[in-house]
Amino acid sequence: MNNFLEALESLHLTGVRVNYFFVCPRKLWLFDRGLSMEQHSERVLLGKILGEESYPRERRRHITIDDLISIDILDNLVQEVKHSKAMGKASTMQVGYYLYYLRGLGIEREGVLLYPRLRKRKGVVLTEVMVQEIEEAVREIGKILKASSLPKAERKLYCVRCVYSEFCFG
Template sequence: MHLTGKHINYYHICHRKLWLFHSGISFQQTHANVADGTLLHETAYPQRAKRYREVQLDGIKIDFYDPQERVVHEIKRSNKLEHASIAQLQYYLRVLERHGIENPTGLLEYPKIRRTERVVLTDADRAAIEQWEAAIEQLVNLPSCPPVINKPFCKQCSYYEFCYVSEAGVELDLPPLSVAYL
């Protein structure tokens, strides 16, 4: 199974979102936050397309990679849930390492708040990524969708209506999750 950056990101945010995404259920195309993020990505650094390369390896797509400096540039619209963005960028760095790129680094960029976070990989990060990959494979192969996590950030999610709207007041009755849930 080829994981994408979204798999890693969603694993750190919500296992239900991860399972739905992997199962091909997506509301990304119609969600305002996704459209805003896409616009930001296309307009924040217009000179990037000329200076950096797009890289596709093992199912991941890195939009802005500087091969001379071995730096991945990842643009995010907000630093909320930053841990998930850092994990996604760490995963990109690990995939580059697996393809022979020595000591890649990353820059997590938030143009709206004019902040940049440098991201590197440690041995502990490499070990954690191995665990994430195994846990994700287990999660996406569950026979049914993991439960709603009911966090404040759920209201901003593109899956919000799917998770919280019920027909005729009937609530979903899902089995308990069989793996450790973040």
């Protein structure tokens, strides 16, 4: 494993954490401190159920790498199932991070975001721009997770649907 992948492992940088960083750094910090209410949220469950039911199990393979990256492969593509396009950037960067991690292991893949409820899909390719964004994000995530204080709550459209909304603004 190269140094950068070791750094990702030391941050315990899962795809979900990358996703949360792009949604809201405060959400990432809260989740990192063990306030993982999202695991029980209906949206996460819905995503899992949609993924299970919408695509035939025999064509999907679930792989866990280094106890850190947990991905589904469908038709040779790294797939991520989402129930809505609302968090498009965060979802794209989550898949981009998986592709980036795989590249670090010498494996080149492309990805796909699947929206079964919308009957849509969106391809994800690891471009050089995305690589730079991911590396910048990793540096920022490192700073956020090491910080002893909680990032400031900044109200955004997503807050009304966030599991921490009462904690932040209640």
